[in-house]
Amino acid sequence: MSTTVNEPNDDQVIVRRCANYGPTIWKYEYIQSLNSKYVGEDYEKKAEKLKEEVKTMILEKMESPLEKLELIDTVKRLGVSYHFEEEIKTCLDNIYKDTNWLSGVLDLYDTALRFRLFRKHGYNVSSDVFDKFKDKNGNFKNSLPEDTKGLLSLYEASFHGFEEESILDEAEEFFCETLVWWENLGWSKKLPFLRDRLVECYIWSIAEVYDPRPEFQYCRSMTARITQLITCIDDIYDVYGTLDELELLTDAFIRWDVKLIETLSEYMKICFLGNVNSINELGYESLKEVGVHALPYLIKAWTDLCGCYMKEARWFHGMYVPSFEEYLNNGWMSVAGHVLAIHGYFLFCCDSHRITEKGLEAIKNNHDIIKWSSMILRLVNDLGTSKNEMERGDILKSVQIYMHETDASEEESQEQIKKLIGKAWKKINTSRAKPNCPFDNIYIDIVTNIARASHFMYQYGDAQMRMDIKLKGKTRIVSPCSLLSQFLFPLIDMNYSKSI
Template sequence: MAHQCLFPQLLSFSSRHVDPAIRSLDTTGIQHSEVPRRSANYKPSIWNNDFLQSLNSDYLGEIYVRKIQRLKDDVKRRFDEALEPLSLLELINTLQRLGVGYHFENEIKRALDTILPIDKNNGLEEEDLYATALHFRLLRQYGYEVSQDIFKSFKDEKDGAFKASISEDIKGMISLYEASYYAVEGEDLLDEAQEFTARHLKELKESIAPHLVKQVSHALELPLHWTLPRIEARWFIDFYKMKEDMDPLLLEFAKLDFNMLQATYQQELKVVSRWWKSLDLGKTLSFARDRLVECFLWAKGLCFEPQFGNCRKQITKTTLFITTIDDIYDVYGSLDELKLFTDAVERWDVNTLQDLPEYMKICFIALYNTSNEMACEILKEKGWDIIPYIKKAWADLCKAYLVEAKWYYTGYRPSLEEYMNNAWISIMGNVIHVHAFFLGIKITKEALECLMEYPNLVRWSNLVVRFADDLGTSTDELERGDVPKSIQCYMHESGVSEETAREHIKHLIRDTMKKMNKDRVASSPFPQPFISAAVNATRTAQFMYQYGDGHGVPDQETKERVFSLLVEPIPLMEG
């Protein structure tokens, strides 16, 4: 039987669908209503629609499509030319870090299968720390089972500590450091490796060659496993071109691929920017953050590959709504209003909005229309009615927001555990993951049932995002008036300094990532793109909050990264 759209009247949202009283709403009047309002004094967006529409790239042309295919075929031949196991590992590593590994997933897996044994028969030198650690990291990255015990040969038999001599092997130390971040719970040897390598690499920075200093500093700033793939690609392209053993073919392919993906992102940004401008929420609800480009960075972070363009556009829209609704709960709404809005989202019925203030009606109707439009598309394309699932995700998010609002208005200070039990939901991850799942390649009943129970994979991802958010934003949020975040909760219950509390939260991130490392390769009903998106959410959070509030504050660091990733192509020819 053919599926029909559940909400055909809502497929194209515009102001004509809104009550005239809402359509003529004066935002100045909103801000001076009788209800006392807080203000975060958010700065306006630095990325206006005119600028985004002006973005133009030649790299979508047919000439580049043909060229990238020729280069790709040439790169494939490099797998046959890599005769030694270490050469093969280095090729895989280089392709990954250049950001083009996704083109060669089948070749990479076949190559790893040929050098899978972690023993003396795999063609690698047993005492080569660099090769051993690289082998270990790549196998774990691709979900192969490999024991931490392969590093025992680098420990002293007398005292059980790592041999002092290996600290002189800079390449080996960096390789071991990066490998240690693929640890799971209980792998004490890898914990020791991480502490040992980090300590010695910090000391060695003072006495090694400049090009090694750059590599060491980059690794210590954020490990590869925690780094957003496109950020790493942009950095590594510049680093790789200076290496003595640089392969010009790989470099040319990586540059062209980066520029072609960037051109694709620009086209997607234009589409979403036109939609956002026509919706006009950024101006109508002027108390909220207007962060279109930053929301697109979240979407691109979750799934960067070209085939996920529709997913990126829809996730950007979803993240824009999350940002706006977050500000309604955190900054603008009164407690009574927030209770009404939460109830409206739970009911998911436009006929029950009469008690909402006008600004909430605007927000809800826009959310309702946009969500139902996406639901209609998925119903037509895949035969799934997803309204009950996205309704539940939004309701769960708003209920978690309401808990935090009640804490604020009553002056309640939760314990860290109580805070975390609510915060892993209020961070937005469940809404994003549910949308990402339905926008993915394949939907199965088994995976859907598992998803709506919010499996550990999603929970760990959300917690890391929450902790990274708190580390980057909690100071500013407390200054404007907000509930205590994880840092303050731990300070209060443990009587420690803010610096100590921050170190504790960083420790919780490391522990949670270990759990994530286990669950991302465990037996699961979820397709690989969804699992990758959950892991990439943690990397995107590290990226967005690495230097502060990269989502809410349009600072110089965020601006430079946007230009690097989305605006400025890499010159194909040097000089």
């Protein structure tokens, strides 16, 4: 891009480049208005007290070297390690001297954490310390992917390699090949027309299950997987598949029969088999870890979902406009909130969450808390769906159907949808308060959070579909927080900080 200008007092025309930079997004009045409530003598005293407590923890209180290293890593990540430079050096000196790299006590996580922190602080450590995690052929052992925490620690350590150190390059490559489930599934390469939204799906999982305790980590990871699977199946039904192809795919899903793979189009074979294998694996893990045969409930959730997808596909290809009631009766399930809720019931186990016969019966029948949370997800989703998305293959949404049925304006229809969202929240509140509710509070919160998350994800439009909306979402996810709150959190319970 260029522009032509005349310099003052000069007849010569000079052509200068122009970058077309946009104006600043920051209002100076807003910047000037920023302030912190964590100021004054009281907070200064609290900060000093906390600093002394952390110093004591680094040098004395924590007995295990691993716990001390994790604490050092935590305060460095929080950006407050400059308060404890002397204590950190003393602690690292002592641990470095006592470290026996050949010891069987040091697992992959511990070894990689020590390696990274020692190298970061200038200690002499050979990358040969990772040789014990290789097999006789010189490859990293096949069992390592089972240790997700250790593998992630190895990946972080791989960025501290020196020139001529091939083992750390191998470690990075090994991590990328084994840890990311989505890549292993192969859909992003074999089915490039599908949305790759793994990060957005993980944001959904955080919104649903934000408890940092270790027992909820698996639930978040699996919820992200399920959400990505749902997103891909939705793309096939909404956009890519022909009506005949979708009829065959729906029949295969409803019968949950891998033998029917031969009836499917080539692109559908990998999609169907990958989905079935993933859900069967979850069913197996639930049986192994929790002792509950979850698979029939998981399969029913998916067959119900695909049946609803198929109905909407028939509506679209037949140019049929359902009634508002007919649309919502199908739509609260086609938005897949019930799939997330039902899977969530089996994805974690702790003292305050027990799987019961009443609970199983309730999820099978889509209890009111599940139904109305899903209804909110549907309605909020519809408010954020643009006309362009419908032109790409979506059926008419609740706003447009209400307009068609009542001759209301678009604004009036949107207001009606918002009223229905409010009524749905009241139904959830009523169901939560009933004394005979079959669910515990933890699971109730998880299901309710599906509805809460929808308000976040669709406030500016469909954040699963449009990339420009994600830029707004990023500023809301990665937002500034007070230093004091970041500093306090790991001190409240060091056991929690390990899972962050």
